[in-house]
Amino acid sequence: MAFVTGRLGRPLRSSLLQVVQLHLSRTMGASQEDFENAMNQVKLLKKDPGNEVKLKLYALYKQATEGPCSIPKPGVFDFVNKAKWDAWNALGSLPKETARQNYVDLVSSLSSPSESSSHVEPGTDQKTPGSEDVVVTSEDGITKIMFNRPAQKNAITTQMYREIILALEAASKDNSTITVITGNGDYYSSGNDLTNFTKIPPGGIEEVAKSGAVLLREFVDCFIDFPKPLIAVVNGPAVGIPVTLLGLFDAVYASDRATFHTPFSHLGQTAEGCSSYTFPKIMGPAKATEMLIFGKKLTAREACAQGLVTEVFPESTFQKEVWARLKAYAKLPPNAMKISKELIRSNEKEKLHAINAEECTILQGRWLSDECMNAIVNFLSRKAKL
Numbered sequence: 185m186a187f188v189t190g191r192l193g194r195p196l197r198s199s200l201l202q203v204v205q206l207h208l209s210r211t212m213g214a215s216q217e218d219f220e221n222a223m224n225q226v227k228l229l230k231k232d233p234g235n236e237v238k239l240k241l242y243a244l245y246k247q248a249t250e251g252p253c254s255i256p257k258p259g260v261f262d263f264v265n266k267a268k269w270d271a272w273n274a275l276g277s278l279p280k281e282t283a284r285q286n287y288v289d290l291v292s293s294l295s296s297p298s299e300s301s302s303h304v305e306p307g308t309d310q311k312t313p314g315s316e317d318v319v320v321t322s323e324d325g326i327t328k329i330m331f332n333r334p335a336q337k338n339a340i341t342t343q344m345y346r347e348i349i350l351a352l353e354a355a356s357k358d359n360s361t362i363t364v365i366t367g368n369g370d371y372y373s374s375g376n377d378l379t380n381f382t383k384i385p386p387g388g389i390e391e392v393a394k395s396g397a398v399l400l401r402e403f404v405d406c407f408i409d410f411p412k413p414l415i416a417v418v419n420g421p422a423v424g425i426p427v428t429l430l431g432l433f434d435a436v437y438a439s440d441r442a443t444f445h446t447p448f449s450h451l452g453q454t455a456e457g458c459s460s461y462t463f464p465k466i467m468g469p470a471k472a473t474e475m476l477i478f479g480k481k482l483t484a485r486e487a488c489a490q491g492l493v494t495e496v497f498p499e500s501t502f503q504k505e506v507w508a509r510l511k512a513y514a515k516l517p518p519n520a521m522k523i524s525k526e527l528i529r530s531n532e533k534e535k536l537h538a539i540n541a542e543e544c545t546i547l548q549g550r551w552l553s554d555e556c557m558n559a560i561v562n563f564l565s566r567k568a569k570l
């Protein structure tokens with residue numbers, strides 16, 4: 185797949201889109217006119233449809249033109265060709281004509297009027313600033329920043345990181361008293377959108393890793409420096425960075441449906457959000473190890489017992505109870521709250537910035553590792569879920 189490490193050789197660096205286009209350009213004399221039109225349409229798509237769709241297109245194209253997959257299965261470390269082989273092989277003995285039709289249907293759904301205007305396929309991050317993926321509202325002295333991609337479990341796209349940075353900067357200066365981060369739908373957030381790694385610029389995967397590390401550092405710095413009380417309203421499960429960041433919040437209220445999961449080793453990655461420092465400090469090194477190294481998932485009550493969560497509420501009354509409490513807190517004198525936060529947090533700030541910088545440097549290297557690439561390929565090809 186597109187983002188697979190350069191260490192494995194040049195062909196693996198090319199994006200899956202390029203691979204699909206290469207195949208498409210080698211026209212194999214498909215006789216059906218609709219099929220040929222669809223192939224041309226793919227080349228004209230304005231937006232990258234995402235790797236999952238590209239894999240489907242590739243598989244259907246191969247099936248339509250060559251029939252069932254009969255080539256040898258690529259080696260386990262040949263990620264790109266293996267993902268393609270898996271997708272093609274999964275079509276089994278689907279007749280060529282059906283594959284051709286499915287290909288045409290799929291392309292037509294991608295080229296629908298909604299796609300050519302503002303709709304973006306799930307997993308892409310090309311929404312314009314002000315998109316609906318992060319919703320910011322201000323009421324009753326509370327600025328609420330809400331992850332709003334419920335269909336993708338509020339996975340955080342590159343664009344969303346940028347929008348949250350802007351929202352925090354604005355909230356630090358607006359006339360609200362406290363700031364809340366929450367999620368829309370059944371998840372708080374499933375963490376970094378794993379397709380963030382699959383959009384490969386001309387500089388290759390190294391550039392993706394470098395710009396990712398810069399963005400992550402800026403993002404986490406905003407939480408370290410945020411001057412007002414910052415509250416997490418954890419409405420459901422959380423995975424990865426939305427969990428690690430909790431160590432930088434001033435209070436964390438969780439539904440009893442919420443879970444807290446940092447499966448970094450499973451993903452070939454390492455701790456971020458200053459959790460390599462805040463978690464051992466909050467819960468002690470042994471419990472932090474279980475979470476950050478072994479990926480142990482905590483229930484809300486376990487997270488509360490470890491000190492990561494302030495209080496757990498029954499799901500049935502969660503929203504009502506938490507917002508009533510927050511509205512009351514938001515009426516407290518804002519300057520007193522800010523100054524108290526400064527007292528509690530300021531002596532750690534310099535250290536936290538240094539830790540953030542180090543975690544980002546280490547992660548930049550991890551993102552180029554085979555372990556990480558393999559985990560992402562597995563997720564995207566739907567072989568692995570956490």
Ligand SMILES: CCCCC/C=C/C(=O)SCCNC(=O)CCNC(=O)[C@H](O)C(C)(C)COP(=O)(O)OP(=O)(O)OC[C@H]1O[C@@H](n2cnc3c(N)ncnc32)[C@H](O)[C@@H]1OP(=O)(O)O
Pocket residue numbers: 306307335336337339340374375376377378379380396397399400423424425426451456563568569570
């Ligand atoms: C640049 C800064 C980097 C910062 C570093 C951050 C690191 C992290 O945050 S590491 C954590 C990364 N997150 C994950 O690995 C979670 C991956 N997701 C899952 O394992 C599962 O989706 C699930 C357990 C969160 C939910 O499973 P389930 O209830 O079965 O729901 P689906 O898998 O069907 O999900 C629905 C829909 O949402 C898409 N999706 C969910 N999470 C992500 C994600 N993190 N990245 C990309 N896409 C995600 C999922 O693919 C489904 O999409 P469709 O198939 O298109 O419906």
